[in-house]
Amino acid sequence: MADTQQRPGADGSPPPMGPADIAGLLAGRIGQRRPTAAAGSPQPAVPPPVSPGAAVAVASAAVDGGVGAVPSLAGLPGALPVEWEVIEHLQSLVSTKLSAEDPDKLLEEADRRALARRLVRNAVADWATAYAQGNTPLTAEQEAAVGTAVFDSMYRGGRLQSLLDQDGVEDVMVDGLRAHVEYHDRPRQTIEKVADSHEELITWVNRMARLSGHGERALTQATPMVGFRMPDGSRVTASLLTTRPSVVIRRHRIRQHGIAELVQWGSINPMLERFLTACVHAKMNILVVGDMGAGKTSLLRALGREIPPSERLVTLESDRELYLDEPGPKPGPVTFAFEARQSNGETRGGGAAGEVTISDMFATALRFNATRVIVGEVRSTEIVPMLQAMSAGGSGSMCTLHVRRPHGIISRLVQLCTEAGMQTEAAHHLIASSIDLVVYLTYLDETAVGGQKHRFVSNIYEVHDVVGEGGRPVTTELFAPQGGEIRAVYKNMPSFIDELELTGLMRREWLTDNPFGAWMGPLATVGRR
Structure with a gap:
């Protein structure tokens, strides 16, 4: 470069x-720059x-x-x-x-x-x-x-590929000429120089966008923010609005995993594997939430791979991260993967020319007669068509949402709905009629104190199709931390247990069978919690 x-x-x-x-x-x-040896003398190493x-x-x-x-x-x-x-x-x-x-x-x-x-x-x-x-x-x-x-x-990734190829890399954050590398199992590493100039870094961003098939996406003064995926699937976000040109690369270490791998990694236990798989087959509408980096996309991808192959699926993403349209460990449904398109930096008719948002794609996606819709991440006004699709017959649909704390889930949903123009009361009723299950992932990073990063399900809520005091949807905590265990432990029987049993994948007595629902040993945190 x-x-x-x-x-x-x-x-x-x-x-x-x-x-x-x-x-x-x-x-x-x-x-x-090499020392010159005298004539006839042996060449030094x-x-x-x-x-x-x-x-x-x-x-x-x-x-x-x-x-x-x-x-x-x-x-x-x-x-x-x-x-x-x-x-x-x-x-x-x-x-x-x-x-x-x-x-x-x-x-x-x-x-x-x-x-x-x-x-x-x-x-x-x-x-x-x-x-x-x-x-x-x-x-x-x-x-x-x-x-x-x-x-x-x-x-591939050119000069930065050597960083991306390191074991355990999750994020590469470039600030000007310096890069900070985040790992799964060790502290951050800072690399002094990954480019010779800011112009070179910008050239790298635009070349990666072209290689990825996003010719309309370029980092320029007219479009100072750009996002795309690299040929290996890594997600890139770059900006010229920072003090120095900046690039953040989110590395997808695993693309073909299923829900069984989440048990091996400690994200869920065998009970949750059976429970969540049964929920997918029973066509529960599922919302996966958690803080940044908690593993929401990984869980959503794993749940998507549990959809029966006889169904039809549409995925809507700003940048492809689910890859459910690619062959997986087992046969999956017929899948149409939609991806948003950024504008070319021009404006036309009061809007950004060439831009296609997730909200824009919903109408077309629903005409594909899909039995389910999955949105990779809900960030803005697309929450309304997503919830409307769930409540109007899109049983078994799923999406992710960024929420910092479990108790803030409903408030976050209402906030997005009101930003889209809905009244609070209408938002409460729409949420209650569309979502069946909310799965919350906790992210615990202990790499700075000699530990590792932990991602696990800590809370699961059922959302009932009724509103209670204050007009808010009624929820029941099905799994929650208990008895010194910070991961999800069974707490209450879901009202839809009959539907889960009809799938043949779940039995209600398993929920109360503590040995079956126990986690595989204590969580290996640095300070025992």
Whole structure:
């Protein structure tokens, strides 16, 4: 992603560069930093060259309190032995050859990528041969790392891919040139330099948007906020409204999991697995709520995979995260996955030109005669068509909602409904007539004190089709923390237990059978709670 000294081509890409040109570039920029041995003397073992950016990062860390306090991207395991501009020029060379061999893009995507891999191997081999003339040859591992970086720059996350490939990564937050990496099971790591300039970071964002098929989404002064998904499914949100250009990448570590995996991860216990699966088959309308990062999408995805294959499903998302239209661990329903579209930055008729919101998609989605509708996340006025779809025959529909505390669920729903123009009383009646079950996920992050991140169901509520005192919907707490256990434990029998038993997946006596409903050992928190 580094800036180059040469003029870009007409399409904005760097000009192609041959192996000899690249070898010369390397000889001038990297070879001069190596100590020169006397004639006839044995060549010393020379480590992979460090880029100027990495040297600055190490120097800065030393000044601020010790070398290595804030590592640079070049200092991570698997660091490249060459400057990133070499990767960009090799990418340009391979892209030119790829376009020549498949100019009309008639190849299937898998075949085109296989062709690209072959061209990358050949280009890197030619370059490495030219580079070795007058320089210490790269090892096979280093040459392979260069090839991987070239392919990643074409089809994956480019310079940031090495961060995304680390085990346990959940979020990568880029603030200007510095990145903060959040992990599932260890404290945050800060990387000093992931780009050479702010312009380079913006270029990366727009290239990722194009690779993801979101050509209408670009980070510019006209559209200073943009969101899209990367080719691997990671969700990207970028902005120019912050002090420095900023990017947040939400990594989806698991896409094909089912509800059984949630038991293994400790998000639910065997009783909740049976109960929630029965609720899906009994066509209960389910609302999954929790704080940011609590695992709402993971649970919703797992519940969606329990929908019988005989049904028809429509999913509505701002950015695809559910992937229920992709093959899963078992056959699923016929699924149509709708995705919102951002505007192109222009305005037309008082609105944003080209923009299609989740609310806009509802009318079309319902004409697909779907038996269920799933909304990835309700954030705004789409709450009204979602609840109306649930109450008007969309039994078994589901969605997620961001709520900080369990007791704030109804208030949050009412707030969104009133923002959409409804009266509070009408909102209460709509909520009562549409939602059957609310599942609350708790997020407990102990990585800062030597622990790990815990995500688990702590509360489940039944919403009755009546309003009580104050006109609010009547709710019953079915599962809640009890007796020192902070995770969900059975508390009250649901009024729809007969419907659950008809599915053949649930029996009412299981709810009161404590051994069956117990969690698999105590929660491994740092401080016993």
